[in-house]
Amino acid sequence: MNWLSFLAILAAIVFVWCAVPSLWVLMLPGVPIQHRRAAARHFARASVRGLAMLPADLLAPLVVPFALLGTRWESEQLPPWARWWDNDVGLNGDNFPVWVADPETGVGRPLPVPLEDTPEVRALCYWAKGHHPRSFWARFVWLGLRNRASALALSLGEPADYSQPVTEWGDPATSREREGWHLRVHAGIYQFYSVRRLGPLALRTNYGNKLNFLSLHRPRLPVVCITASLLRWKGGQPAPANA
Numbered sequence: 001m002n003w004l005s006f007l008a009i010l011a012a013i014v015f016v017w018c019a020v021p022s023l024w025v026l027m028l029p030g031v032p033i034q035h036r037r038a039a040a041r042h043f044a045r046a047s048v049r050g051l052a053m054l055p056a057d058l059l060a061p062l063v064v065p066f067a068l069l070g071t072r073w074e075s076e077q078l079p080p081w082a083r084w085w086d087n088d089v090g091l092n093g094d095n096f097p098v099w100v101a102d103p104e105t106g107v108g109r110p111l112p113v114p115l116e117d118t119p120e121v122r123a124l125c126y127w128a129k130g131h132h133p134r135s136f137w138a139r140f141v142w143l144g145l146r147n148r149a150s151a152l153a154l155s156l157g158e159p160a161d162y163s164q165p166v167t168e169w170g171d172p173a174t175s176r177e178r179e180g181w182h183l184r185v186h187a188g189i190y191q192f193y194s195v196r197r198l199g200p201l202a203l204r205t206n207y208g209n210k211l212n213f214l215s216l217h218r219p220r221l222p223v224v225c226i227t228a229s230l231l232r233w234k235g236g237q238p239a240p241a242n243a
Helices: 003-025 033-069 080-085 136-146 150-155 211-216
Strands: 099-101 108-110 166-170 180-186 189-198 201-209 223-232
Touching: 003 033, 003 189, 003 201, 003 223, 033 080, 033 136, 033 150, 033 180, 033 189, 033 201, 033 223, 080 150, 180 211, 189 211
Parallel strands: none
Antiparallel strands: 099 108, 166 180, 180 189, 189 201, 201 223
8 A cells, every 4th residue: 555545545534534523413303404504514614623733732742741841830821832732721720719801801711820839729630630730740731631732722713702692402411421412503603512421431522613612701712623532431320220
């Protein structure tokens, strides 16, 4: 097999992988056909943007450690050269008890995580338990593993229009604790979220743009192109069939 054949096969696999959410949404029960078609077209456009950010996504575990070497303890952002791998909330996570609105944009942001190292501050770090949110490891997990190239995803996203409503179908409570699917649309922007339990794991699909950012009053809605990912199931055990 030559390189051209290999690349052709790889391109076909990527195309089919990206097309799955568009085909899936066309078969959703209870969703008007015009919205199913519009969602499929939107997902096709989102997949192109997702492919554009794929290299930055894959490089995040390698780039972020180097960026953190030049980041001080008191910093709230990565160095400018690593802006694609930054996070709009900040590099110290998002689990803070106090959020404030920017007086110019109205966008909510958490107050800076305290500099001191105390058990209370470490307890905020749910993504790297036992570590201070400003530690090298916690920042690496937050930006290099958990939220890879999120600033780039935001720049490739769609502008929000808060004068427009949100329409939804399916189960809004769908999560890693509850199987189901949920489709939302806002100003022509769609997001499809699905979770299926596989034993101790949850098979998750999250595609389109993150409409959950509307609750955070973000001006843009990041692109998200997760056809399938396996995560830990957080729900309880199913009841016995004869219960």
